[in-house]
Amino acid sequence: MTAYLIRNVSVVGAEPTDLLIRDGVVAETGAGLTAPDATVLDATGLVALPGLVDLHTHLREPGREDAETVESGSRAAALGGYTAVCAMANTSPVADTAGVVEQVWRLGREAGLVDVQPIGAVTVGLAGGQLAELGAMADSAARVRIFSDDGHCVADPKLMRRALEYVKAFDGVIAQHAEEPRLTEGAQMHEGEVSTRLGLTGWPAVAEEAIIARDVLLAEHVGSRLHICHVSTAGSVEVLRHAKARGVKVTAEVTPHHLLLTDEKATTYDPVYKVNPPLRTAADIAALRGALAEGVIDIIATDHAPHAVEDKECEWAYARPGMLGLETALSIALDVLGPQWDLIAERMSRAPARIAGLEGHGLDPAPGVPANLTLVDPAARRVIEPAELASRSRNTPYARMTLPGRIVATFLRGEPTVLDGKAVK
Numbered sequence: 068m069t070a071y072l073i074r075n076v077s078v079v080g081a082e083p084t085d086l087l088i089r090d091g092v093v094a095e096t097g098a099g100l101t102a103p104d105a106t107v108l109d110a111t112g113l114v115a116l117p118g119l120v121d122l123h124t125h126l127r128e129p130g131r132e133d134a135e136t137v138e139s140g141s142r143a144a145a146l147g148g149y150t151a152v153c154a155m156a157n158t159s160p161v162a163d164t165a166g167v168v169e170q171v172w173r174l175g176r177e178a179g180l181v182d183v184q185p186i187g188a189v190t191v192g193l194a195g196g197q198l199a200e201l202g203a204m205a206d207s208a209a210r211v212r213i214f215s216d217d218g219h220c221v222a223d224p225k226l227m228r229r230a231l232e233y234v235k236a237f238d239g240v241i242a243q244h245a246e247e248p249r250l251t252e253g254a255q256m257h258e259g260e261v262s263t264r265l266g267l268t269g270w271p272a273v274a275e276e277a278i279i280a281r282d283v284l285l286a287e288h289v290g291s292r293l294h295i296c297h298v299s300t301a302g303s304v305e306v307l308r309h310a311k312a313r314g315v316k317v318t319a320e321v322t323p324h325h326l327l328l329t330d331e332k333a334t335t336y337d338p339v340y341k342v343n344p345p346l347r348t349a350a351d352i353a354a355l356r357g358a359l360a361e362g363v364i365d366i367i368a369t370d371h372a373p374h375a376v377e378d379k380e381c382e383w384a385y386a387r388p389g390m391l392g393l394e395t396a397l398s399i400a401l402d403v404l405g406p407q408w409d410l411i412a413e414r415m416s417r418a419p420a421r422i423a424g425l426e427g428h429g430l431d432p433a434p435g436v437p438a439n440l441t442l443v444d445p446a447a448r449r450v451i452e453p454a455e456l457a458s459r460s461r462n463t464p465y466a467r468m469t470l471p472g473r474i475v476a477t478f479l480r481g482e483p484t485v486l487d488g489k490a491v492k
């Protein structure tokens with residue numbers, strides 16, 4: 068195994084130092100290290116972060132390998148600075164059995180670019196009718212700890228209660244897609260002034276907030292861990308703040324796009340901006356940014372949702388919701404938060420690794436720690452060209468935008484997956 072001596076790197080924004088990576092771990096740190104056998108990387112001006120961890124990735128395999136595979140999504144993740152991703156269960160077949168989660172887990176190991184941790188479905192076929200085999204998925208080789216029907220809400224309160232009770236035994240977590248389905252029938256975008264102007268059916272903020280309010284109360288009643296996917300409204304932030312103050316075991320994520328883009332984008336009628344939950348207002352964005360700084364929202368998760376061309380380049384009403392995220396998330400975080408490296412490390416690596424219980428991830432580079440890390444050039448700016456993305460899909464909302472920051476290298480257990488900004492395999 069090649070050793071790497073990373074020279075003059077700022078670890079999470081601290082004074083520059085050297086890092087020696089050997090045998091899969093950070094072997095030494097300090098100024099002026101020597102290691103004659105090591106490959107030297109000059110990292111002057113670069114920042115080392117613990118490898119990013121995405122709690123919400125759609126990899127589309129099995130079933131829609133034309134849109135993404137475990138391998139192509141893993142490569143996109145590595146290029147985005149990630150060393151671990153949690154793969155959502157809305158595949159075809161649905162990841163609601165030990166067999167399917169083991170298949171995804173094995174494909175992730177074979178690709179070997181990031182650790183792929185499958186998420187199991189809460190209900191059979193995501194249909195919301197009966198609980199999936201949560202225990203069998205937890206006991207499988209994939210050791211599933213997060214369960215989610217993402218894309219669908221677990222709308223039945225009794226089933227949600229049972230799911231929360233069930234996973235408590237193995238410290239699992241239910242990740243809820245908060246959307247009261249009766250309030251979003253036929254919805255095409257955020258319900259507000261813009262939807263009225265465009266004459267499109269609205270997805271009201273209260274459809275999200277009502278489910279979060281219900282579920283934090285259920286989680287408190289049961290004493291279980293609840294995670295809220297893609298929080299998108301100011302009202303949701305208020306509900307979460309209240310729940311956290313009461314000591315409810317709830318965590319929450321926000322996506323890069325909900326931190327940056329508003330519902331005004333729908334006026335273009337370009338379905339690349341169609342996403343679930345929908346893009347909201349500038350006031351929501353301000354509240355989400357505040358909550359992220361404060362810790363009411365724990366993490367940034369991408370909700371990387373690749374879609375084939377025919378599912379996106381069509382009329383708005385027929386387009387599938389979702390946008391790419393893995394290869395641009397760190398740039399959007401830098402744009403939104405500025406060079407607050409400790410906050411970025413917390414929200415994009417340490418906290419998601421803790422929530423998912425991913426051993427060896429989310430740890431700042433230090434002697435003895437597994438070498439899962441990424442090197443960022445904060446001074447670089449890049450133009451996003453959809454055709455250059457590693458994802459099999461092209462549905463990025465940032466096409467031709469100039470974004471700050473570039474991932475220069477990513478290491479997974481001491482092996483580079485990205486070097487000089489390019490995937491190693």
Ligand SMILES: NC(=O)N[C@@H](CC(=O)O)C(=O)O
Pocket residue numbers: 125157217218219244341342343344370372373387388389390
């Ligand atoms: N976030 C999205 O807009 N899409 C997700 C599922 C979902 O959450 O609707 C997808 O799988 O495409």
